[in-house]
Amino acid sequence: MDWGALHTILGGVNKHSTSIGKIWLTVLFIFRIMILVVAAERVWGDEQHDFVCNTLQPGCRNVCYDHFFPISHIRLWALQLIFVSTPALLVAMHVAYRRHEKKRQFRKGDQKCEFKDIEEIRKQRFRIEGSLWWTYTSSIFFRLIFEAVFMYAFYFMYDGFRMPRLMKCNAWPCPNTVDCFVSRPTEKTVFTIFMIAVSSICILLNVAELCYLLTKFFLRRSKKAGNSKQQPNHENKEETKQNEMNELISDSCQNTVIGFSS
Amino acid sequence: MDWGTLQAVLGGVNKHSTSIGKIWLTVLFIFRIMILVVAAERVWGDEQQDFVCNTLQPGCRNVCYDHFFPISHIRLWALQLIFVSTPALLVAMHVAYTRHEKKRRFRNGEKIDIEELKNEKIHIRGPLWWTYTSSIFFRIVFEAVFMYVFYYMYDGYQMPRLVKCEAWPCPNTVDCFVSRPTEKTTFTIFMLAVSGICMMLNLAELCYLVIKICMKESRKTT
Numbered sequence: 195m196d197w198g199a200l201h202t203i204l205g206g207v208n209k210h211s212t213s214i215g216k217i218w219l220t221v222l223f224i225f226r227i228m229i230l231v232v233a234a235e236r237v238w239g240d241e242q243h244d245f246v247c248n249t250l251q252p253g254c255r256n257v258c259y260d261h262f263f264p265i266s267h268i269r270l271w272a273l274q275l276i277f278v279s280t281p282a283l284l285v286a287m288h289v290a291y292r293r294h295e296k297k298r299q300f301r302k303g304d305q306k307c308e309f310k311d312i313e314e315i316r317k318q319r320f321r322i323e324g325s326l327w328w329t330y331t332s333s334i335f336f337r338l339i340f341e342a343v344f345m346y347a348f349y350f351m352y353d354g355f356r357m358p359r360l361m362k363c364n365a366w367p368c369p370n371t372v373d374c375f376v377s378r379p380t381e382k383t384v385f386t387i388f389m390i391a392v393s394s395i396c397i398l399l400n401v402a403e404l405c406y407l408l409t410k411f412f413l414r415r416s417k418k419a420g421n422s423k424q425q426p427n428h429e430n431k432e433e434t435k436q437n438e439m440n441e442l443i444s445d446s447c448q449n450t451v452i453g454f455s456s
Numbered sequence: 457m458d459w460g461t462l463q464a465v466l467g468g469v470n471k472h473s474t475s476i477g478k479i480w481l482t483v484l485f486i487f488r489i490m491i492l493v494v495a496a497e498r499v500w501g502d503e504q505q506d507f508v509c510n511t512l513q514p515g516c517r518n519v520c521y522d523h524f525f526p527i528s529h530i531r532l533w534a535l536q537l538i539f540v541s542t543p544a545l546l547v548a549m550h551v552a553y554t555r556h557e558k559k560r561r562f563r564n565g566e567k568i569d570i571e572e573l574k575n576e577k578i579h580i581r582g583p584l585w586w587t588y589t590s591s592i593f594f595r596i597v598f599e600a601v602f603m604y605v606f607y608y609m610y611d612g613y614q615m616p617r618l619v620k621c622e623a624w625p626c627p628n629t630v631d632c633f634v635s636r637p638t639e640k641t642t643f644t645i646f647m648l649a650v651s652g653i654c655m656m657l658n659l660a661e662l663c664y665l666v667i668k669i670c671m672k673e674s675r676k677t678t
Contacts, residue, residue, distance in 0.1 A: 195459045195486075196490065199460065252509065252633070253508050253510055256506060256508055264638040265639050266639060269498070273495065276487070
C-alpha cells in the first residue's frame with residue numbers, strides 16, 4: 195500500500211468529479227505526491243545523519259535534532275497528502291452505495307429502473323445533485339480545512355517557512371550553548387516554499403470548485419422555481435440533454451475504484 | 457508477498473462485508489498500512505544507528521538498544537496489521553467453499569447459471585453469519601492484545617529522549633539517547649488512535665450483526 199495504490203483508488207473518484215476536481219487531482223498527484231517521492235524525500239533523506247553539532251558530547255546531537263525537528267517536513271507532507279485525499283473517498287462510498295441500490299432495484303425487477311443491464315449500472319456516471327451534492331461539497335470543505343490546518347501547523351512548528359543554516363541549542367546534555375548546522379538548508383527552503391505554493395493553488399482550486407457547486411445549485415433552484423410557473427417538461431428536457439452533452443465532453447477517466455466497484 | 461498482495465487478497469473479502477466492514481478496511485489500508493509504509497518506516501529507519509550512548513565501551517550500545525527495544529515498534533505494528541487482517545480470510549474461505557458447493561451442484565445437473573454464481577454477492581446469513589461474527593471477534597481480540605503488549609513492553613506510549621542503561625558490559629550507569637523521540641511519540645499516538653477507531657468500528661459492526669439476527673429471529677417467531 196503506497197502512493198500508487200492511493201492513485202488507483204482516487205482515480206476512480208475522478209470519474210464523478212467536476213472539471214475543477216479533476217484538475218485538483220492532477221495537481222495533487224503530479225505536483226505534490228510525485229515531487230515528494232522523487233525529489234523531496236532525497237533532500238530530507240540525510241537530515242539527521244548530516245545534522246552536525248559543534249560538540250563531542252554524546253547524545254547532544256540527537257537531543258538538539260529532536261528539539262528543533264519534532265516532526266520532519268516529509269512526514270508532515272505525507273500526512274497532509276493522505277488527509278487531503280481521504281475526503282474524496284466519502285464521494286466514492288456514496289457513489290458505490292447508490293450503485294448498490296440501483297443493482298438491488300434491477301435485480302428485484304423494478305419497472306422504475308431504467309437500466310437494461312448490470313454493466314450499464316456499473317459504468318453509469320452519477321450527476322452531482324441531491325444527496326451526492328451534499329457529500330461532494332462536504333468533502334471539498336474538509337479538504338480545505340485539512341489543507342489550512344496543516345499549513346498552519348507547519349508555520350507554527352517551524353516558525354515560518356524558512357530553514358535556517360544554524361541553530362543554537364542548549365538542551366541537556368549539551369554543554370552550555372552549542373551550534374548545530376542543518377543539512378541542505380537552501381534546498382529545503384526551496385522545496386518548502388514550492389510545496390506551500392502548490393498547497394495554496396490546491397486551496398484556490400477547492401474554493402473555486404465550492405463556488406462553482408454553490409452557483410450551480412442556486413441557478414438550478416431558481417430555474418426550477420421559474421419553470422414550475424411556466425411549461426414544466428419541455429425546457430427541462432432540453433437543458434438535461436445539453437448538460438449530458440457537456441458532461442460527456444468533459445468525462446475522460448474510466449478507472450475503477452478498489453473495493454468500491456462492486 | 458507484501459502489503460500490496462495483502463490488499464489484493466482483502467479486496468476480495470470487501471465484496472461480502474457490511475458497510476461498516478468496508479469502512480474498517482479503508483481505514484486499515486489508508487490510515488494504518490499506508491502511514492506505516494510511507495512515513496513510520498522512515499522515522500524508525502535509523503533507530504539503532506542513531507541510538508547513541510555516552511560511553512566508549514564496545515558492545516554497550518548494542519546491549520542497551522536490545523534491552524530497551526526488544527521488538528521494534530515497526531515490527532510490532534506489522535505483526536498487528538497482519539494478525540488483524542487475517543480473520544477476514546476465514547470469511548473468504550467460507551465464501552469460496554459455498555461457491556464450490558454450488559458449482560458442484562451445478563455440475564451434478566442442477567440448473568444454476570455459472571456466471572451468476574461467480575458474481576453473486578452472498579448474504580451474511582446462517583453459517584456465514586457465524587464465521588463473519590467470529591472473524592470480527594478475533595479482530596477485536598488481536599487489536600486489544602497488541603495494544604496491551606505495546607503498553608506493557610514500552611511502559612506507556614511515550615518515547616523517552618534519554619534511557620539510563622546498566623546492562624553489562626556498560627560501566628556503571630550510562631546515558632543513552634534515542635533517535636527522534638518526539639516524532640516517534642507522535643506516530644505511536646497516531647497509530648494507537650487509529651487502532652482505537654478500528655476497534656470501535658469492529659464493535660459497531662458486531663452490534664449491528666447481533667441486532668440484525670435478533671430482529672430476524674423476532675420476525676420469524678411473530
